Amino acid sequence: MDVFAGFHGHVLAAVQQLKHDGVVPHDASIDGITLEPPKDFTHGDLATNAAMVLAKVAGQPPRALAERIVPLLASDPNISKVEIAGPGFINLTLALAFWPSVLRMVLEQGASYGRSAIGKGEAVNVEYVSANPTGPMHVGHCRGAVFGDALANLLAYAGFAVTREYYVNDSGAQVDALARSAFLRYREALGETIGEIPEGLYPGDYLKPVGAALAAQHGNELLAMQESEWLPIVRAAALQAMLAMIEDDLAALGIHHDVFFSERSLTDGARDEVAETIADLKARGLIYQGRLPPPKGKVDEDWEDREQLLFRSTDFGDDIDRPLVKSDGSYAYFAGDIAYHRDKFKRGFNTMIDVFGADHSGHVKRMKAAVAALTDGKATLDIKICQLVRLFRAGQPVKMSKRAGTFVTLREVVDEVGAGSVRFMMLYRKNDAPLDFDFAKVTEQSRDNPVFYVQYAHARASSVLRNVRETFADLDPEEGTLANSDLGRLTDEGEIALIRRIAQFPRLVEAAATAHEPHRLGFYLYDLAGDFHGLWNRGKDLPQLRFIYESDRELTRARIALVAATKRVLASGLGILGVDAMHELH
């Protein structure tokens, strides 16, 4: 829980008092009132905008109103100074005696420090990756995969009941093409010369083992069958192999899904979920037969003006209504996707998050429209778009071409720089901004490489905890024991700054989870590492500031407690990002 939550309560109580005194109307909204650490610490430890928010309804200038609030806050012994500043901010400076309580909390709570209950156990479905099961994962899938996984971690940490889900597009032309490709490999495995893989099929070597397995299992009996007979058999085998490969690739990045939801299962079972979904929409009056205007701009040769089954998605903010059935009578992909999201809702998810690549940004409006329509607005769908990743090698763009077979697989990237570095870099940027990934940069040992910088801080903290015994053999660097140190000995500006940063962690987790923005955690960890390294560096010139200070055992003990708390928060934060916290650099 937020270590500052109690102070927010004080502010609200003060406002309540003003209402009681008739200074502020009773029905005045307090929603906009915040109490948060200011960007600039010279403004104090916490600042509230209460006076500015209430000024209008109270009919008083903000600063005058602030004058009324100040005395109501000053009585708290943990608050050493209350000031009015700028346009009407009320700045609180916390008593020096407050900070030890924060450290003690970190050390006592250990891995739980920073966990939050704001999720209230609410079920959240995070769907990510969902790459077509027709081949190995390539580097383009990396970002969405890592983003979705870290977001899921973050939400779980904030108290949501998270389900990690992968939508398997195992229905449609591309998996039939996969089956035909595998069938060629099967014939190849039986000794046939198959020559070049035809255009439109998958040429990769990764289907050879699938062909070989089919040959081992079926001998040449599939050869005698019609395509309509062998295709389902080969398709099932190929899909299974592809999914196993994908799961393996994801595991290399530390990613594991709870549910693999088959698109085919929507129509393959006893019931046709897509038909039910369309009937559902029809019952709501959202389905009609109609014509769409031809696409503007780009001339489409195949465009055919025809009457078709349309979903009235424009009622929910989409740009045009969307067709659900193709001219050959089969369902459009979108119809299945709606049925899938309807299924999520039926499974109890009122909060859904889809992580898409930039190439799917066009689907956002229609998907949100569908969810709004089918759930009467009871469910929310947030769609996070991950922009492109551009690969560089020492500043030079890496050229990739699927045709030339020079595209980089996810596995290659992970093998070269390590899962931790890949994950951190993929998260060290807002999801909706493009990202440059340089192989050279992420392995560089410098401040310029945030992965290294944060890892190094954790390793350095670990090292201090290991080494303290050499000076004070009886000093136990275990968290629970350190919590009893005389933490009031920590009075240096740099030490307080570090504690202050550590104190931010819980609220940062909550803010990042609420905004669905895991990247904030990456930046926070970089700042935290910076504070820690900075303090270390000051000990270089000033031995009396060193963590291990030979002439003062109790001060050392307090400082070791600070190091342990720093290490703990670094480890927790890295854990949410899914990055290993290293105890030694190598």
Added chain:
RNA sequence: GGUCCCGUAGCUCAAGGGAUAGAGCAUCUGCCUUCUAAGCAGAGGGUUGAAGGUUCGAAUCCUUCCGGGACCGCCA
């Protein structure tokens, strides 16, 4: 043509509607040989693409425009 995203220091990027817009790199000026580790400290550097609007307050929200990217289908 339309939709979405982006535009912030020389470069790469931060910044829950809050105060004097912050980091790293690069540049400049000093210092330095390690509590095992990346050398450190300081300085300069900005009309937040432009113009309007909303409000106590806008990089952030709205409108229009400019520039860059992604996308547009009865594919999946």
